[in-house]
Amino acid sequence: MAEQAAVTLQNVTKRIGAKTLVDNLSFEIPAGEVFGFLGPNGAGKTTTIRMMVGLISMTQGKVLIKGHDVVREHRAALSQIGCIVENPELYKFLTGYQNLLHMARMTPGTPRARIDAVVEMVGLQKRIHEKVKTYSLGMRQRLGLAQALLHRPSVLILDEPTNGLDPAGIRELRDMLRRLAREEGMSVIVSSHLLSEMELMCDRVAVIAQGKLIHVERVQDLMAIGNEAQATIFEVADPGAALSHLREHLSETFEMVTESAKAIRLTLTRDQIPQVIETLVLGKIPLYGVQTQGKTLEDTFLQMTGDGVIA
Amino acid sequence: MLNLIQNENMKIYRRMRSWILVIIMVGIVILTGTLMKTHQAPIPANWKSSLTISDQSLKNAVTSPNMPARVKSTLELTLKKNEYAIAHNIAPSATTAWGFATTIEQRAIGVLISVFVAIVAGDIVAGEFSTGTIKLLLTRPQSRGRILLSKYIATLLFSLFLIAVTMVASLVVGGILFGFGGVDQPYLYQAASGAIQQVNMVAYLFINYGYNSITMIMIATIAFMISTIFRSSAVAIAISILSLFIGNTLVFVLSSYSWDRYILFANTDLSQYQFGTPVLSGMTLGFSITMLVLYFVVMNALSWYLFRKRDVSLT
Ligand SMILES: Nc1ncnc2c1ncn2[C@@H]1O[C@H](COP(=O)(O)OP(=O)(O)O)[C@@H](O)[C@H]1O
Ligand SMILES: [Mg+2]
Numbered sequence: 001m002a003e004q005a006a007v008t009l010q011n012v013t014k015r016i017g018a019k020t021l022v023d024n025l026s027f028e029i030p031a032g033e034v035f036g037f038l039g040p041n042g043a044g045k046t047t048t049i050r051m052m053v054g055l056i057s058m059t060q061g062k063v064l065i066k067g068h069d070v071v072r073e074h075r076a077a078l079s080q081i082g083c084i085v086e087n088p089e090l091y092k093f094l095t096g097y098q099n100l101l102h103m104a105r106m107t108p109g110t111p112r113a114r115i116d117a118v119v120e121m122v123g124l125q126k127r128i129h130e131k132v133k134t135y136s137l138g139m140r141q142r143l144g145l146a147q148a149l150l151h152r153p154s155v156l157i158l159d160e161p162t163n164g165l166d167p168a169g170i171r172e173l174r175d176m177l178r179r180l181a182r183e184e185g186m187s188v189i190v191s192s193h194l195l196s197e198m199e200l201m202c203d204r205v206a207v208i209a210q211g212k213l214i215h216v217e218r219v220q221d222l223m224a225i226g227n228e229a230q231a232t233i234f235e236v237a238d239p240g241a242a243l244s245h246l247r248e249h250l251s252e253t254f255e256m257v258t259e260s261a262k263a264i265r266l267t268l269t270r271d272q273i274p275q276v277i278e279t280l281v282l283g284k285i286p287l288y289g290v291q292t293q294g295k296t297l298e299d300t301f302l303q304m305t306g307d308g309v310i311a
Numbered sequence: 312m313l314n315l316i317q318n319e320n321m322k323i324y325r326r327m328r329s330w331i332l333v334i335i336m337v338g339i340v341i342l343t344g345t346l347m348k349t350h351q352a353p354i355p356a357n358w359k360s361s362l363t364i365s366d367q368s369l370k371n372a373v374t375s376p377n378m379p380a381r382v383k384s385t386l387e388l389t390l391k392k393n394e395y396a397i398a399h400n401i402a403p404s405a406t407t408a409w410g411f412a413t414t415i416e417q418r419a420i421g422v423l424i425s426v427f428v429a430i431v432a433g434d435i436v437a438g439e440f441s442t443g444t445i446k447l448l449l450t451r452p453q454s455r456g457r458i459l460l461s462k463y464i465a466t467l468l469f470s471l472f473l474i475a476v477t478m479v480a481s482l483v484v485g486g487i488l489f490g491f492g493g494v495d496q497p498y499l500y501q502a503a504s505g506a507i508q509q510v511n512m513v514a515y516l517f518i519n520y521g522y523n524s525i526t527m528i529m530i531a532t533i534a535f536m537i538s539t540i541f542r543s544s545a546v547a548i549a550i551s552i553l554s555l556f557i558g559n560t561l562v563f564v565l566s567s568y569s570w571d572r573y574i575l576f577a578n579t580d581l582s583q584y585q586f587g588t589p590v591l592s593g594m595t596l597g598f599s600i601t602m603l604v605l606y607f608v609v610m611n612a613l614s615w616y617l618f619r620k621r622d623v624s625l626t
Binding site for chain 1: 314315317318321322325326327442443444446447448449450451452453454620622623624
């Protein structure tokens with residue numbers, strides 16, 4: 001490829017005893033991409049991340065960060081990485097500022113002014129000189145992120161960063177990660193066991209189960225996998241009138257059923273739903289609600305990871 | 312490297328626990344000093360004449376032909392001490408700041424410093440594992456060897472600090488209670504050869520701390536090794552303190568075996584070659600130094616190897 005990938009995994013494998021925790025994982029992540037690492041609990045996400053940051057040895061394979069081998073060029077590779085593995089790790093008896101100072105001293109060439117900059121970036125200015133003991137979970141997560149961003153890494157690795165965040169927090173994190181990727185060209189790797197959180201955050205996701213890579217796909221394309229015909233219920237005041245209107249104006253034909261006195265039921269693919277809504281609205285037929293039944297994106301994901309094959 | 316040591320120092324001195332250890336140490340010095348002062352028997356006015364009388368009988372005993380050489384030199388030592396006391400008008404039971412500092416170093420503080428160093432050394436590595444902060448240290452562009460070395464150096468710096476604080480505290484407390492005089496007094500002792508020798512009191516205090524530092528460094532090394540093996544502060548602290556207390560007893564109990572001399576604790580007290588007779592016969596200063604260096608290198612190499620190689624997976 002023309003441009004060097006920010007992160008490259010080649011046949012990465014981890015075996016402990018007879019157990020294979022991570023099995024022959026290979027993928028590449030370009031600069032500026034938010035990459036999701038998706039899989040149910042125990043799939044091997046944390047184990048893979050630990051190998052990527054040099055916390056545990058690899059049984060086989062290699063990891064390159066900006067072309068530097070994590071094992072053989074440990075210093076060069078690690079100076080490019082900012083990470084939070086599982087939980088943000090902090091010294092509770094130190095202040096937030098002292099924690100950042102501790103971090104800055106470990107990465108050569110981190111100016112003191114940068115500490116103030118990251119403190120502001122995560123919005124901890126008011127409490128930064130207080131002991132971490134007194135911080136709430138959310139504040140600790142912010143400080144952890146500040147630690148990871150302190151030395152301007154080109155690769156940011158976050159293991160289950162949304163754990164324990166409220167919806168507003170998730171949204172804030174998402175915006176920040178997207179901005180870092182877009183504005184600073186940072187490659188961001190986020191692991192999660194929840195597909196719904198990845199949809200809006202990531203450009204691309206890798207799905208793993210039982211240590212094996214099942215699928216790497218752009219998020220839009222992954223959503224298309226869930227694009228199968230499913231029962232969709234439209235709440236209307238007069239089902240009969242609605243049905244005849246649709247029969248008249250829709251170009252395609254669908255299986256249409258009158259569900260009850262207040263709703264109609266159609267078998268549609270995900271892509272067809274907006275078309276039906278539009279037709280109803282244009283026909284001035286009052287629409288009170290739309291519900292889909294049957295398989296959702298989440299179901300597709302579960303099916304993929306559960307069976308180990310794509311549905 | 313300097314940055315890493317600075318970090319370790321920050322984590323030691325920003326912590327309440329380290330200061331509690333320092334406060335306990337100073338507290339013990341003050342308490343012991345006060346107790347010694349209040350329980351001190353008054354010096355009798357006629358101490359010189361009674362000393363002269365007992366010297367006379369000592370002299371008779373020394374000149375007696377059937378006295379064993381060993382006992383003879385012990386008696387001669389007492390005689391020398393008495394003669395010095397009379398000549399310089401210093402009652403034998405009188406204490407000075409220097410004498411006080413030396414006494415409590417030998418009786419209490421010496422062991423306590425090793426205990427406190429074991430607490431800090433046992434926690435400085437294992438503590439990072441139990442809190443998970445080890446992940447911060449090992450995901451930075453620093454080799455694991457340097458991280459471990461910085462912790463080792465910081466531990467030794469803390470021991471040095473603890474020694475300095477106790478020495479100053481015991482001299483100040485001793486000086487206030489017993490006076491700062493006697494800087495020029497000698498400490499008389501019987502060398503291993505049986506000959507009676509002397510060193511300056513102040514020098515003797517420093518020599519004592521010096522010999523004790525060897526035990527302290529070995530205990531710190533044990534605590535380090537155990538904490539890299541078990542990654543548990545509690546286990547590391549318990550084992551190193553336990554070995555400090557039962558080490559000497561073990562050497563004594565096993566003295567009938569010829570391999571007893573290879574036990575670390577038969578060799579940690581090098582003062583035995585200067586101020587007395589070796590615990591086990593046939594041991595030499597050269598042998599003990601060789602053993603100490605061997606133990607030091609092997610234990611540190613093991614810590615270093617384990618710390619560098621082992622996986623760090625915590626849940
Ligand atoms: N030190 C270890 N020894 C043996 N098995 C382990 C160890 N650590 C994790 N595992 C196992 O490896 C699998 C993957 O774990 P992990 O990577 O933590 O999954 P995830 O982060 O995707 O939830 C799990 O089945 C877990 O039980
Ligand atoms: Mg995990």
